[in-house]
Amino acid sequence: MIEVYLSRNQLEGTITKGDHWNLSSHNEYPSYSLSVLDLSHNHLSGTIPKWISILPRLSYLLLNNNEFYGEIPIPFTLEQVKLIVISHNHFSGQLSSVLTSIISTVSYNGYITKDLELVTKTNLYTYKGKPLNSLSGFDFSNNNFSSEIPPQISYKDGMQFLNLSNNKLKGSIPSSFSRLLQIESLDLSQNNLSGTIPSELSSLTFLGSFSVAYNNLSGKCPQVAQFATYRDDDDGGSFIDMESFYASSGVSFVMVLLTIASVxxxxxxxxxxxxxxxxxxxxxxxxxxxxxxxxxxxxxVLELRV
Structure with missing residues (x-):
């Protein structure tokens, strides 16, 4: 397997054709096909070349924090994909044709030799080796996707995180997300989603981070299982424990006053x-x-003073 790590450089311009990379065509020796492509945190622009979207052995694709734009090439038929991170770019178009074509149950049997930086559960983590081999998910956040969320994404086997925040997604939250039994982090915040939070999501027992803040949702959050720890918001905003917020604010205010008085x-x-x-x-x-x-x-007033 071939792994390419070019993250955090000063690369500019567009990605060249696959023939120049000599990585996209290895029909005679498929075991030497490109399996990891990390071009994150550069200044690359343009669109994703079609040859990337059809690599037969690609499992990890990181193009985040660049200046890519346009639609994702179709067909996007990665057979062994486990992780795609294309956040913080300017991609647009439909998600349905992209996400429904990368559903796979094939696992990657290689061993990642370098560190990969991923944002999961709203925090930045560095993964390497066996922990990374078992990680699966998509991060399409901070782009300009404007379609509805395709329900077929719930058939992605073993998905552990899904981040679609900061886009222009519309429609409702698919109740089929309840099939993502391994999901640990689900972020759909800052979109144009409407409707209610499906009660079926209460079956996601591994879900530790969940955000639908800044949408147009209505109704109440499911008051069962782990969702009972979230607080309802009439405006469909983030679930914040307001009592804890007010308490911590009050304590901070008192501490500031005491500090000033002591000085x-x-x-x-x-x-x-x-x-x-x-x-x-x-x-x-x-x-x-x-x-x-x-x-x-x-x-x-002046007369009174006199």
């Missing part, structure tokens, strides 16, 4: 400076209010 008590110089600026501020506010009051009221 003023210990340091006489800062105490004098503090009271000086408080007096100046109060005086400035007083004259600002007086100068902007209606004329009769202003005179009345």
């Amino acid at each position: 003023l008590y210990i340091n006489p110089y800062w105490r004098r400076v503090w009271f000086y600026y408080v007096r100046i501020t109060i005086t400035s506010c007083y004259y600002f209010v007086v100068d902007h009051l209606p004329v009769p009221v202003k005179y009345k």
Whole structure:
């Protein structure tokens, strides 16, 4: 198997034809076909060449954090794909024709020799070796996809994370997502999704990170299983424990006040400076209010002062 790692360089321009790479055609020696292609975090642009979309042995494709644009080439028929990360680009078009053509149950038997950086559960992790071999998922976030979410994606065997956030996806959340029994992280936030959160998703017992914030969802979050830990939001926003938020904000506010009071008590110089600026501020506010009051009221205030 051939692995190509060119992440975090200063590469620019477009990806050349597959013939120049000498990687796309190995019919006589299929075991030497390209299995890992990592071009992430560069300045590459243009569209994805069609030869990439039909590589027979490609399992890991990382094109994230570049300047690619346009639609994903069709057919996108990767036979052994386990992980595709194309986030933070300018891709557009339909997801249905892409995601439904990369459903596969074939596992990768190789051993990844280099580190791959992936964002899962909203955090950046580095994977390598056996842990990476068992990881499967798609990250299409931060692009311009505008179609509905294809229900067929739920037939991707062993998927552990799916990130479709920060796109323009519309329609409802497919209830067929309940088939993703191994899913651990599901992010559909910042789209144009509508409808309710399917109650069938409560069967996803491994789901540890779930976000549908900033959509047009309605109804209540399923109050069963792990979903009971999320809080309902009338605007279909993120599920935040508001009680904990208010409590932590109150504690922080009190700590700030206590810190200021302690500093003023210990340091006489800062105490004098503090009271000086408080007096100046109060005086400035007083004259600002007086100068902007209606004329009769202003005179009345002045008379009272006399």
